[in-house]
Amino acid sequence: MSTVLITGASSGFGLESARLFAAKGYNVVATMRNTAAVPELDGQPNVLVTHLDVQDPESIQAALNTAIDRFGHIDALVNNAGFSLWGVFESLPRKKIQEQFDVNVFGVMDVTRAILPHFRHRQQGVIVNVSSGAGVFGLPMISAYNASKFALEGFSESLSYELLSQGIIVKIVEPGGVLDTQFSKRLAQEAAAAPAAPDDYAAFIAGAEEVFAGLRANRLASSADVAKVIFDAVTDGTTQLRYVATEDIKPLVDARRSTSEADYMQMMRGKFLPRLPR
DSSP: OOEEEESSTTSHHHHHHHHHHHHTTOEEEEEESOTTSOGGGTTOTTEEEEEOOTTOHHHHHHHHHHHHHHHSOOOEEEEOOOOOOOSOGGGSOHHHHHHHHIIIIIHHHHHHHHHHHHHHHHTOEEEEEEOOGGGTSOOTTOHHHHHHHHHHHHHHHHHHHHHHTTTEEEEEEEOOOOSSOSHHHHHHHHHHHSOOOOGGGHHHHHHHHHHHHHHHHTOOOOHHHHHHHHHHHHHSOSOOOEEEOOGGGHHHHHHHHHSOHHHHHHHHHHHHOTTSOO
């Protein structure tokens, strides 16, 4: 039986992925910082709930050791743990930006590095890194999150060449906003705790929030929908690198990847800076 290890499995994409893989007959290693968060996963014979904090290398290695002791091997890794800061860059404390990268980038790197000897020994393995539409196109108010996901995309693409030589496949899943995740709740908590932005940004922030409200109104996907894409990425048997996971971001992804730089920037500035030169 194949085994998948998922980080950040206490809610959202991670929890729904754990449910789906388990239902499909996989052994599931559902890792999270607080193992009491989802008691429903405990007790299933093909599910191991164990502690893993991506900011704690010792907990990463301990989780891998526990997983291999329980199931004998790991076939796939889903790097899902992550969060977003909200606010204009000038107001974001350096410490919080460091935390953003510690979780979204260095955490992914540390989990990946820890599992690679196991994958190389077996000359097989699939790594799915959960990115975001914000790893494709830049948006105001989430500059630190954008930067972390752009970094994740570049790391994943580069790594994919190295690891394919070892029989290991790297993939990127790019979701947009969904209706039922704790991600937005965490973002709101971070925004509430952040220092106030300088007053000069007030009009811009108000306009940007209107744009984001419109984007949120177009959310149609659920975390379960994204989990299906993650499952497909792990199991489809291809070396495809990127998977766009929700319909709401496809127009922006297509615009970023298919239109000229000038046309794309004019469109985006028209959304966020309608009264200024584009």
